[in-house]
Amino acid sequence: MGKGEATRERILEIAEAAVLAKGFGATSIEEVIAEAGLTKSGFFYHFRDKNALAREMLRRYVETNDRLFDDVFARGRQLSDDPLQAFLISLKLLAEVMADLPNGHPGCLIASICYQERLFDREVRDLTAQSVRGWNARFCKILEGIAAAYPPREAIDLDDLADMLSCVVDGGIIMSKTLNDPRRLERQILLFRNYVKLLFAPAALS
Amino acid sequence: MGKGEATRERILEIAEAAVLAKGFGATSIEEVIAEAGLTKSGFFYHFRDKNALAREMLRRYVETNDRLFDDVFARGRQLSDDPLQAFLISLKLLAEVMADLPNGHPGCLIASICYQERLFDREVRDLTAQSVRGWNARFCKILEGIAAAYPPREAIDLDDLADMLSCVVDGGIIMSKTLNDPRRLERQILLFRNYVKLLFAPAALS
DNA sequence: CCAAGAACTGTACCGGCGGTGCGGATTCGG
DNA sequence: CCGAATCCGCACCGCCGGTACAGTTCTTGG
Structure with a gap:
């Protein structure tokens, strides 16, 4: 597993927990990246938009x-x-x-x-x-x-x-x-x- | 039923349909009041905030x-x-x-x-x-x-x-x-x- | 070991939305 | 007709999704 894939997996894990607790609409990308320890640019490098994340x-x-x-x-x-x-x-x-x-x-x-x-x-x-x-x-x-x-x-x-x-x-x-x-x-x-x-x-x- | 109560009921009806279709976090007050035909001020007259609506x-x-x-x-x-x-x-x-x-x-x-x-x-x-x-x-x-x-x-x-x-x-x-x-x-x-x-x-x- | 990509960072910006505050207008019952 | 209930207009704040793009660091194959 490359480094990028590991990051993707980490983002998905954090996002899933957040979505199940607050719903998709109320889950902000900013909090996900804060917990994952990367920047907004980093997030959009892996996912084109929020729907791709979904x-x-x-x-x-x-x-x-x-x-x-x-x-x-x-x-x-x-x-x-x-x-x-x-x-x-x-x-x-x-x-x-x-x-x-x-x-x-x-x-x-x-x-x-x-x-x-x-x-x-x-x-x-x-x-x-x-x-x-x-x-x-x-x-x-x-x-x-x-x-x-x-x-x-x-x-x-x-x-x-x-x-x-x-x-x-x-x-x-x-x-x-x-x-x-x-x-x-x-x-x-x-x-x-x-x-x-x-x-x-x-x-x-x- | 007074006029205010009727408006409240209308707001609640519209909001419930929206929440069930998109979730609470993704339901914007603006779209609710647009469909209900009143302004943001009118909404906040009836409900102190979004949680009161909930x-x-x-x-x-x-x-x-x-x-x-x-x-x-x-x-x-x-x-x-x-x-x-x-x-x-x-x-x-x-x-x-x-x-x-x-x-x-x-x-x-x-x-x-x-x-x-x-x-x-x-x-x-x-x-x-x-x-x-x-x-x-x-x-x-x-x-x-x-x-x-x-x-x-x-x-x-x-x-x-x-x-x-x-x-x-x-x-x-x-x-x-x-x-x-x-x-x-x-x-x-x-x-x-x-x-x-x-x-x-x-x-x-x- | 080095070059080339992959994996990010930094910065600046836009528009929409939740929410606040307040003064004013309209409407309606008593 | 008065006053309260009901609602409008407007200005403002901060957060967030999303875009754009130039630059930097890390990784890895040859």
Whole structure:
């Protein structure tokens, strides 16, 4: 990693924290560069304008989350051959990861952008939509594998159920932040997990 | 309603739409007063500063939502004496209300504030927390009534389940806005409704 | 080791916005 | 018709996003 790339990464890290705490519009470039220890000229050397910063932040965020999901769901499959058990394990791991964050989850950048949509260009908005669609499709594929092995107790739309995981996480983050209680996010994920168990697990197992 | 109060209401309405679309920090007073048709002096006659505007917006939003919940859950109880059935009816009504919004749900002001917390003073943040706590307590009370009549199929924390409704709504709003698909919010509420049904309804009823 | 780019700094400037202050005008109810 | 509520006009401050551009320091490949 060259020196320039390291600086870019530092700027993005600082900017992301600031944006999640105050919103994009209220995050001044000046405070970011002050914390990063460079000048305004230095900033504009790396990013053409504020929107370019947003694009890179988002790209970085999506990439990080993708890796997290890769990791969590791979470990689930690794610990059990049964698709349902693997998913339940993965959800527990996900809940643990969220619970282990020192100061609670810092916030979902997609949610932050969603509530400031008019500030961003089409490219950014398309990237948020595409990411969410990707995550939902990923969850849905897992659920289809489960449903094939375990007929669900009720006729449920698997797409909606896949959506629900994202919704519960985003909602859990908001509630955790608003009430200043990080554990609420973990509990919401576990509650969703219980829903999945209730839907698919045969009565004998529950 | 005096003329001043009408102007205040107009300002709050315009400001809320702007804040939900661009965030609080990026919402300029100038554009609000331009749309409201008054001058900056007129604005500062009604609100001491931008934070006073935020406080009033939030107060208004919480009040509106409280009335909505009062209405929906009262109608549920009105249509069925059974606590579970009443709740299930109320959730369906809630989903319908959300689905009937012409351009989709405009956004949750509490979520918007949550993602810009550093911009607001303690009073505003306390009000958001208190409102969320109030709604959760309301849902929890209903669930306790249900659990007393129908022993839940699994040992579930009713507080968490009450939280889940708020989470699913907030998450559903974000997903609906991000994917530009208003129906997703409705479906998430109905999916939560199904969870409640699955948890409490005796096998004979399902 | 040195040249060539990459990675910055310094300075000057513009326009927009939040916010303050205050005097004056208009409007409206009693 | 009086006085209070409501709103306008105007001048001003400081911060911020963004532009422009010349100069400096650091890094790295040949």
